[in-house]
Amino acid sequence: MIARIAENCFWLGRYLERAESTARVLQMTGQLALDAELSAEHLWTPVLAIFGERRAFTERRGVEREADAEDVQRFMTWEETNTSSLLNTLSAAREAARTIREVVSKECWEVTNELYLWLLGDAGREEYEHSRYGFFQHIRRMVQLCLGLFRSTMLHDTPLDFIWLGVMLERVGQTARLLDVHHHVFSGMHPGHPVVETALWLSLLRACSGFEPFMKSHSGRVTGDAVASFLLFESRFPRSVHYCLDSAYRYLVRLCPPDADAQLPGRRTLALALPLLAELRPQALASPDATVHALLTRMVEGTAELCSLISEEYFGRSAASAPQVLGTQVMAG
Amino acid sequence: MRQLPHDPGLFAGYGLMPGSFDELIGADGVPRPDFQRLLALLGTRVPEDFSRMQALAERALLNQGVTFSVYSDQRGTERIFPFCLIPRLVSASDWAHMERGLEQRIRALGLFLDDVYGPQRLFSERPELRDIILNTALYLPRLRGIRPAGGVRIHIAGIDLIRDGRGTYRVLEDNLRTPSGVSYVMEGRILSKRVVPDVLELARVRRVDHYPARLAETLRSVSPESPEHSTVVILTPGPYNSAYFEHSFLARTMGVPLVHGEDLFVDDDRVFLRTTRGPRRVHVIYRRIDDAFLDPESFRPDSMLGVRGLLRAWAAGNVTLANAPGNGVADDKATYAFVPDFIRYYLGEQPILEQVPTYVCAREEDQRYVLEHLEELVVKTVDEAGGYGMLMGPQSTREEREDFRQRILAHPRRYIAQPRVELSTCPTWDAASRTVVPRRVDLRPYILTSPQGPWVLPGGLSRVALRAGSYVVNSSQGGGSKDTWVQKEAV
Numbered sequence: 102m103i104a105r106i107a108e109n110c111f112w113l114g115r116y117l118e119r120a121e122s123t124a125r126v127l128q129m130t131g132q133l134a135l136d137a138e139l140s141a142e143h144l145w146t147p148v149l150a151i152f153g154e155r156r157a158f159t160e161r162r163g164v165e166r167e168a169d170a171e172d173v174q175r176f177m178t179w180e181e182t183n184t185s186s187l188l189n190t191l192s193a194a195r196e197a198a199r200t201i202r203e204v205v206s207k208e209c210w211e212v213t214n215e216l217y218l219w220l221l222g223d224a225g226r227e228e229y230e231h232s233r234y235g236f237f238q239h240i241r242r243m244v245q246l247c248l249g250l251f252r253s254t255m256l257h258d259t260p261l262d263f264i265w266l267g268v269m270l271e272r273v274g275q276t277a278r279l280l281d282v283h284h285h286v287f288s289g290m291h292p293g294h295p296v297v298e299t300a301l302w303l304s305l306l307r308a309c310s311g312f313e314p315f316m317k318s319h320s321g322r323v324t325g326d327a328v329a330s331f332l333l334f335e336s337r338f339p340r341s342v343h344y345c346l347d348s349a350y351r352y353l354v355r356l357c358p359p360d361a362d363a364q365l366p367g368r369r370t371l372a373l374a375l376p377l378l379a380e381l382r383p384q385a386l387a388s389p390d391a392t393v394h395a396l397l398t399r400m401v402e403g404t405a406e407l408c409s410l411i412s413e414e415y416f417g418r419s420a421a422s423a424p425q426v427l428g429t430q431v432m433a434g
Numbered sequence: 435m436r437q438l439p440h441d442p443g444l445f446a447g448y449g450l451m452p453g454s455f456d457e458l459i460g461a462d463g464v465p466r467p468d469f470q471r472l473l474a475l476l477g478t479r480v481p482e483d484f485s486r487m488q489a490l491a492e493r494a495l496l497n498q499g500v501t502f503s504v505y506s507d508q509r510g511t512e513r514i515f516p517f518c519l520i521p522r523l524v525s526a527s528d529w530a531h532m533e534r535g536l537e538q539r540i541r542a543l544g545l546f547l548d549d550v551y552g553p554q555r556l557f558s559e560r561p562e563l564r565d566i567i568l569n570t571a572l573y574l575p576r577l578r579g580i581r582p583a584g585g586v587r588i589h590i591a592g593i594d595l596i597r598d599g600r601g602t603y604r605v606l607e608d609n610l611r612t613p614s615g616v617s618y619v620m621e622g623r624i625l626s627k628r629v630v631p632d633v634l635e636l637a638r639v640r641r642v643d644h645y646p647a648r649l650a651e652t653l654r655s656v657s658p659e660s661p662e663h664s665t666v667v668i669l670t671p672g673p674y675n676s677a678y679f680e681h682s683f684l685a686r687t688m689g690v691p692l693v694h695g696e697d698l699f700v701d702d703d704r705v706f707l708r709t710t711r712g713p714r715r716v717h718v719i720y721r722r723i724d725d726a727f728l729d730p731e732s733f734r735p736d737s738m739l740g741v742r743g744l745l746r747a748w749a750a751g752n753v754t755l756a757n758a759p760g761n762g763v764a765d766d767k768a769t770y771a772f773v774p775d776f777i778r779y780y781l782g783e784q785p786i787l788e789q790v791p792t793y794v795c796a797r798e799e800d801q802r803y804v805l806e807h808l809e810e811l812v813v814k815t816v817d818e819a820g821g822y823g824m825l826m827g828p829q830s831t832r833e834e835r836e837d838f839r840q841r842i843l844a845h846p847r848r849y850i851a852q853p854r855v856e857l858s859t860c861p862t863w864d865a866a867s868r869t870v871v872p873r874r875v876d877l878r879p880y881i882l883t884s885p886q887g888p889w890v891l892p893g894g895l896s897r898v899a900l901r902a903g904s905y906v907v908n909s910s911q912g913g914g915s916k917d918t919w920v921q922k923e924a925v
Contacts, residue, residue: 103697107710199499200673203685203692207498214499259710356710365711415710 102259108416109201110260114267116194117213121244122275123187126151127174128237129308134170136300142168147282149173151275152185178229187240191217205264206254209247216243262352266411269349273404276309276340280332281397283308287325302328309340329393334383342400343381349407350374356415366414373410377403443477444484444870448861451872455601455858457522468525468921475633476520481868484519487629488863491517494628500621502676512679515618516914519629522860522875522896523637526923532595532603532879533890535787538777540591540881540888543608543764545780547587550763551578556779566796567769569847571817572762574725576732580749582758584656584885589756590649590720591881592616592895595787597858604855605789606876608765608773611757612722615895615915616645616880617683622917623893639919640892646687648882648889649720655884656754657717664717666690667707669698671723671739681722695723700743703750718754719744725759767816767850768794790855795846804851805842808835811851813842826905828854857905860916862898874899876907877918892920 126148134144146167149155158176159167166172180186195217198210205213219225219239228236248268255261283305287298302323306312315323315331318338335341353374357367377400385396412418450456450463458473460466465473479487492514495501501512524532549556550573557564567573592613594606623642626634650666657664670681672694685692697708698716706713721728727737732745747753763769771792774785793800793811804811808827815823825838842849859872879894896916897907907913 102710103691103693104708104710105694105697106691196673199678199682202499202679202682207686211498215497218496417708 102263104415104417106201106204106260107263108412108418109197110204110263111267111411111416113194113197113201113205113213114264114269115271116190116197117244117247118268118271119185119275120187120190120194121241121248122272123152123177123185123190124237124240124244125310126279126308127177128234128241129304131170131174131233131237132307133304139301140168141170143286145170145173147286148177150282151278152177153278154183154185157183174233188220191220191240201260204260206250208250208254212243212247212250216240216247219243259356262355263415266349266352266356269345269352270404270408272340273342273345273349274401276332276342276345277397277400277404279305279308280329280342281394281401284325284329284393284397298325299323305332311338311340314338330383330386333393333396334381342397343378346374346378346381346400346404350378368414370407370410370414373403373407377407444479444481445473445477445861448870449872451859451874453599454856454872454874455597455599456872457597457858457860457875459861466525469523472523472633472637475636476630484863485865485868487519488865491519491625491629494625495621498621499679500618501679503674503678516900517618517622517625518862518898518900518914518916519625520861520863520870521626521630521637521917521919522877524877524893524918524920526921528603529892529920530923531786533892535603535605535785536593536879536881536890537888538781538783538786539593539605539608539773540588540883542773542777542780543591543610544586544588544883546776547758547761547764549780551580551760556776559779560775563772566794566847567763567766567772569796570763570766570768572725572760572766574760574763577745577749577760581751582656582748583658583751583754586656586756586883586885587758587761588764588881588883589652589656589758591757591883592878593881595877595879596790596855599856601858602788605770605773605787606855607767608770609878610761610765612677612724613878613880614677614680614722615878615897616891617680618915619880619891619893619895619918620645620683620687622915626917626919634919637919638922640922642891642893645880645891646684648891649684650688650690652882652884652889653718653720653754653756655886656756658751658754659717665707665715666718666720667693667698667716669693669695669719669721669723669741671695671727675722677722684720695737695739695741698741698744700741700747703743703747703752705741705744705747705753716753718756720756725762728755728759767792767814768796768847771850790852793851795842795849795851800851801842801846804849805839807851808838810853812854813838813849813851816848816850826854857899860896860898862900862914862916871902873902874905874907875916893918 130144130148149158149167161182162172162176176183176186178187181188183189195213198205198213202210228239251261251264287301302325303312306315306328309332311332315328318331318335319327331338332341334343336343336347338344353367353371357365357371380399385391386393448459450459458465458469495514495517501514503512588610590613592609592615594609595603596606597603619642653666654661654664667690668681668685670678670692672678682692691707693707699706699708705716707716723739726733727739729740729742729744730737731742745759748755748759771794774789777783777785793804795801795804804813811827813825813827825834857874857876860875861870862873864871875896875898877894877896880891882889896918897913898916899905899907900914901912
């Protein structure tokens with residue numbers, strides 16, 4: 102397929118996944134605020150950290166506004182100068198889809214376009230003002246509808262592989278940062294109050310759409326370590342770091358099969374992906390000086406490296422001209 | 435204004451526009467015999483229904499992104515081309531006449547282009563035409579002597595037709611370069627099927643949805659390779675082009691890649707596509723970018739849209755470009771005046787379709803007449819499209835006429851003039867007054883030409899001037915569109 106189109110497919114997947122994830126995290130944090138006895142600071146500052154936008158926010162709004170629920174939500178939803186805002190990610194997704202309209206199915210394009218028009222029109226603003234939960238829910242549903250339509254209305258061929266590659270790699274980063282930030286915040290507070298602690302870990306699972314899957318696989322026993330392991334290693338859970346990276350690896354193999362012509366691009370990307378995936382086992386945390394944070398940092402950085410290599414090998418971008426990877430910053434340990 | 439005598443419902447109170455031929459309603463105020471049943475059925479819709487259907491249709495167009503881009507805005511504002519649900523109907527016999535006339539015109543224009551870029555026999559017989567015809571930037575002398583692969587030059591044409599006050603169809607303009615709008619024809623039909631299926635069914639309308647397949651077949655038929663082993667692509671200037679929706683529509687419905695200039699490269703006079711699996715040979719390019727931007731090596735060196743070396747590959751016969759470069763010399767507004775002569779000269783036939791009498795200011799006696807009659811004439815700049823650069827004599831001010839007089843004297847070749855033709859009207863929904871009103875329309879049928887000859891899509895784009903009293907049907911200036919229903923022959 103045409104390199105430019107492959108690139109647009111990849112970014113379409115990434116932007117949509119990012120928008121869904123952003124909407125989900127904002128929605129869940131808003132819910133958590135209603136029943137967890139946490140300060141606004143403990144609730145909303147991590148949100149900015151998850152998306153790697155904390156510095157951008159404080160530069161524009163000031164440090165003291167970090168704890169302001171409305172400010173953080175507005176910044177992550179409507180801020181034009183914030184590349185990670187829903188406004189920008191959904192506009193970018195729609196622009197990518199428009200550029201490759203002949204590649205994505207009509208149904209997918211229409212959902213992306215409708216969502217964009219809704220967000221930019223009065224209906225979106227009104228929903229935001231009057232029903233915050235409904236606003237985020239609408240975005241999530243439309244994105245998920247689109248992701249489902251990809252699978253059920255498009256040829257299962259190279260363009261779709263690039264879309265899912267984008268979705269999966271974006272998801273690796275999202276889950277890893279979410280886990281990293283929360284692990285950091287939760288581990289440092291409320292020592293020994295199991296009920297509060299449990300509520301926090303459950304909210305983290307909800308922020309990853311992982312509450313029910315976790316409960317099913319752990320028969321309701323919630324501990325911080327179990328949640329971290331689940332989000333890192335659970336190969337049956339579609340948002341675990343392992344699942345996403347493994348899935349991305351499979352797409353990379355499809356794009357560059359082992360028996361293919363040696364001239365085909367993609368070999369270097371594959372060579373980078375394989376050891377990264379191999380590191381992602383429970384044993385990686387076995388040694389006493391290994392930390393969840395170190396492993397997550399490794400995964401986030403490795404994924405970013407993988408993305409720029411994909412850019413180079415498949416899209417013909419030099420490392421310098423590759424589009425900036427969204428929110429690659431990791432919370433300082 | 436005359437009122438319909440006894441027709442209730444939607445068309446009650448419809449008043450004909452004096453001096454205009456109405457497409458659907460006769461001068462006696464009664465629907466034309468061919469369309470009576472349909473209009474009666476459509477007339478049963480109450481304005482409330484109609485308002486709602488109209489809103490639904492426009493919302494569907496917006497959600498589906500059936501839009502054109504407006505250049506003025508940096509963020510790339512897109513607008514829908516407003517759509518009127520009341521169709522424009524064409525009787526089977528009118529269509530048969532038009533179809534023959536269009537085929538004839540396209541054959542003659544094709545032969546004219548072959549001649550201009552070949553032996554130029556015409557000028558030995560009509561030497562006075564040489565300067566008028568060749569004196570346009572649209573004639574590309576460096577292409578002389580090149581025979582395009584497949585032999586066809588006008589693969590896709592859009593011929594603008596109007597109907598005068600007596601109902602005679604007249605050609606207004608030939609578009610032989612990158613005529614657009616065919617996607618709105620198909621999207622319009624989809625809307626008709628959705629909102630007035632009963633009427634559409636009763637009308638026995640000829641289908642238009644096979645156009646993309648016919649286009650793909652036509653493009654493959656002129657490939658330098660065997661059709662089944664040919665790669666066809668559409669070349670677009672990109673998402674910011676006003677017709678991008680159409681480019682992607684055609685690519686999607688034909689199942690061929692939509693490419694940007696940067697996706698293609700030329701090696702050894704052959705064209706290749708950059709893919710994730712290495713270079714892939716391209717045989718036919720339906721290009722939607724202008725000649726001037728096609729190849730920075732041959733034309734504008736600053737073009738970022740084109741492909742370096744493309745013209746060499748075309749001249750070598752290794753790739754087909756549709757439409758062929760250089761076609762502009764045949765759809766120039768001054769050349770237009772002589773198309774009936776071409777039909778007689780190249781085909782030895784009498785022209786089937788009328789056209790609008792045209793004064794070519796490059797000819798002295800025409801110029802004199804034009805300058806003396808500016809108040810009655812419509813003056814057009816030959817190299818401007820979309821209703822720009824026009825003087826509407828009857829509505830002009832003294833200053834405007836003086837301005838055009840000076841312009842004509844300075845550059846006579848740039849101007850032509852025509853008597854104003856009363857465009858026909860068609861009943862059209864007016865959202866503001868929630869009534870049906872007469873609005874002026876034109877018609878752009880599309881003609882595909884393969885080595886076997888031309889084929890006309892039954893229907894075409896009916897553009898409508900939505901503003902009361904307006905003659906301007908262009909999308910960029912507040913026009914809208916209607917579905918064109920060509921009726922099947924009676925069985």
